Amino acid sequence: xxxxxxxxxxxxxxxxxxxxxxxxxxxxxxxxxxxxxxxxxxxxxxxxxxxxxxxxxxxxxxxxxxxxxxxxxxxxxxxxxxxxxxxxxxxxxxxxxxxxxxxxxxxxxxxxxxxxxxxxxxxxxxxxxxxxxxxxxxxxxxxxxxxxxxxxxxxxxxxxxxxxxxxxxxxxxxxxxxxxxxxxxxxxxxxxxxxxxxxxxxxxxxxxxxxxxxxxxxxxxxxxxxxxxxxxxxxxxxxxxxxxxxxxx
Numbered sequence: 001x002x003x004x005x006x007x008x009x010x011x012x013x014x015x016x017x018x019x020x021x022x023x024x025x026x027x028x029x030x031x032x033x034x035x036x037x038x039x040x041x042x043x044x045x046x047x048x049x050x051x052x053x054x055x056x057x058x059x060x061x062x063x064x065x066x067x068x069x070x071x072x073x074x075x076x077x078x079x080x081x082x083x084x085x086x087x088x089x090x091x092x093x094x095x096x097x098x099x100x101x102x103x104x105x106x107x108x109x110x111x112x113x114x115x116x117x118x119x120x121x122x123x124x125x126x127x128x129x130x131x132x133x134x135x136x137x138x139x140x141x142x143x144x145x146x147x148x149x150x151x152x153x154x155x156x157x158x159x160x161x162x163x164x165x166x167x168x169x170x171x172x173x174x175x176x177x178x179x180x181x182x183x184x185x186x187x188x189x190x191x192x193x194x195x196x197x198x199x200x201x202x203x204x205x206x207x208x209x210x211x212x213x214x215x216x217x218x219x220x221x222x223x224x225x226x227x228x229x230x231x232x233x234x235x236x237x238x239x240x241x242x243x244x245x246x247x248x249x
Contacts, residue, residue: 025092069144
């Protein structure tokens with residue numbers, strides 16, 4: 001099965017709290033049923049939870065994915081046509097034909113400039129994360145309409161073909177640790193208990209933070225002092241993007 005809605009909540013229990021979100025085309029394994037809900041595990045990262053069964057449907061063989069924060073599906077291959085829905089970054093679809101700069105998919109027509117081949121990757125995860133600057137903070141969010149700290153890291157890694165768990169504590173356990181005293185470098189991750197941020201450059205963090213309820217750049221030293229003052233302590237870990245071991249059992 002797969003997610004057949006642009007963006008759906010993944011709950012910890014039927015009618016429970018949102019833990020994460022699934023995007024269109026995300027393949028899942030159904031583990032059981034509970035009334036109107038299906039208990040599922042997302043194939044890509046092994047994350048499990050509950051979704052409305054009506055938000056799932058048969059898998060479609062994907063050829064392309066959305067390569068921009070959000071794109072639109074049109075009824076015709078024209079920018080003036082009616083929009084039926086919007087798809088977030090990394091949504092996967094099947095391109096059946098092309099016309100006038102648009103791709104015909106199972107959802108309608110999507111501009112080719114907003115798609116890339118499914119297996120084509122970007123090279124710099126921080127560059128992708130930078131496109132989210134100004135987006136709102138959303139606990140468990142996985143799209144440009146709302147994202148949290150670990151969601152921003154996961155999407156950025158996935159854009160580059162790097163496996164990445166969904167939650168910050170799992171990400172901390174997944175990637176190889178670095179010397180905490182080593183110079184900061186772009187592309188490293190820095191972790192606190194319950195929070196993660198990208199190193200954008202040796203003096204700047206990039207993260208989704210509840211402090212501003214948005215995705216922002218922040219001077220590293222200022223962020224370290226602010227977070228410590230809030231009572232959340234000092235960083236506990238710094239990592240590269242090299243996984244210790246890729247397993248989603």
